[in-house]
Amino acid sequence: MALVEEKSSSSPLALLTDNAISAALSDTYSTLQERRKLLGLENPGTVDNIAREVQKDVLLSNFMFSGLRCDLQKVFSISPLFRLQHGLAMGSQALPPWQLMALYGTSNVFMQAAYSSDKSLTAWGNLRWTPRFVTKTQTSIDARQAQAMVQIENEYTGEDFSASLKAISPSILEGGLTGIVIGSYLQSVTPRIALGLEGVWQRAGLNTKPETALSYCARYKGTDWIASAQYLAQGSLGASYWRKLSDKVEAGVDCQLQFAPAMGAGMFGGIRREGTTTVGVKYNFAASVYRAQVDSAGKFGVVLEKRVAPPVTLTFAAEIDQWKNTHKLGLAVSLEGAPEELQEIAERADTQNQLPPPI
Structure with missing residues (x-):
């Protein structure tokens, strides 16, 4: 009678789990997970940041500017982080004359918005659902453009892999899916080697055929170097x-x-090869950071960031193009204000193991 009662009280879905096939799959998965842990694999980062140490930290792509710039920052709280910033620029083609930026961040939520004098608005919003899963959004509205840009990305960070799915300006209003969809996956195969791929699907409109592309990437991490x-x-x-x-x-x-195919070579013509090689260096001093780079196109640039006082930072940027005989100069002043009690709270927060905002 006891056996009959146990069978009758079991779930109707027990047939899907209590069988030889599901048990074999579960054992295989558990074995693979144990072997992966024994390899000592680490998270390799994401495909977008596969060359972050060079392209975003050492080289000047994210630091070069021209003209005069002044940033006035005011920190109102640390936990949660809330900051306002006014930006003034003159003589720059990339920066607007005036910009207002607001930032709010906790360990699970990050929100930032910027409004410029050219009536453009850009907003970022990130939400950390779990310590490993983050949703990132970005919206850009410009009065000079007919359509706004919307980007939604879901990123999962595993113990030895990273996966993300990104959609740029997706729409189904025309009766079908249009926009750009990007999926990427990066997996550590050994403690030093990581392999990944990235797929892109895009369709401008229903009257055009969708286009697809697939990219491959690899990363090797040595003791003090990364390729x-x-x-x-x-x-x-x-x-x-x-x-x-x-x-x-x-x-x-x-x-x-x-x-790329050579100009005027026809379908069976030769292939034209074009390339640029850039060498850069970064010096970290006690109160300043110096970056310099030179490339095969004849450009030489430097950026110097120096904190002259706790709330004041000066930035000098210069670039010379030897072949075109042109140059760019930039000077920026950043003033940051925060009460002393907030600085003490920030120092105490740094000593605790808190998750940073999902930037």
Whole structure:
């Protein structure tokens, strides 16, 4: 009678789990998970940041500017983080004359918005659902453009892999899916080697055929150096090398090579190869950071950030193009204000193991 009662009280879905096939799959999965843990694999980062140490930390792509710039920042609270910033610029083609930016962030929520004098609005909003799963959004509205840009990304960070799915300006109002969808996956196969791929699907309108592309990437992490390579389906190849020379000095090399049909060569003509190699170095001093780079196109640039006082930071940028005989100069002043009690709270928060905002 006891056996009959146990069978009758079991769930109707027990047949899907209490069988030889599901048990074998569960045992196989558990065995693979144990072997992966024994390999000592680490999270390799994401495909978008596969060359972050060189392209975003050492080289000047994210730091070069021209003209005069002044940033006035005011921190109202640390936990949660709330900050307002006024930006003034003059003589710059990339920066607006005036910009107001607000930032709010906790360990699970990050929100930032920027409104410029040219009536453009850009907003970022990130939400951390779990310690490993984050949703990132970005919206850009510009009066000079007919359509707004919306980007939604879901990113999952595993113990030894990272996966993300991104949609740029998706729409189904025309009766079908249009926009750009990007999916990427990066997996550590050994403690030093990581392999990944990225797929792109895009369709401008229903009257056009969708286009797809697949890219491959690899990353090798040494003791004090990192090398990465990425091949794009459009016919371009990128390679980078980063090395930590000392506690305060970092160096990097980035090479970008594009393959395209030669002009006027016809369908069976030759392939034109164009490429640029950039070498950069970064010095971290006690109160300043110095970056310099030179590339094969004849450009030489430097950026110096120096904190002259706790609330004041000066930034000097310069770039010279030897072949075109042109140059750019930039000078920025950043003033940051925060009460002393907030600075003490920030120092105490740094000593605690808190998750940073999902930026």
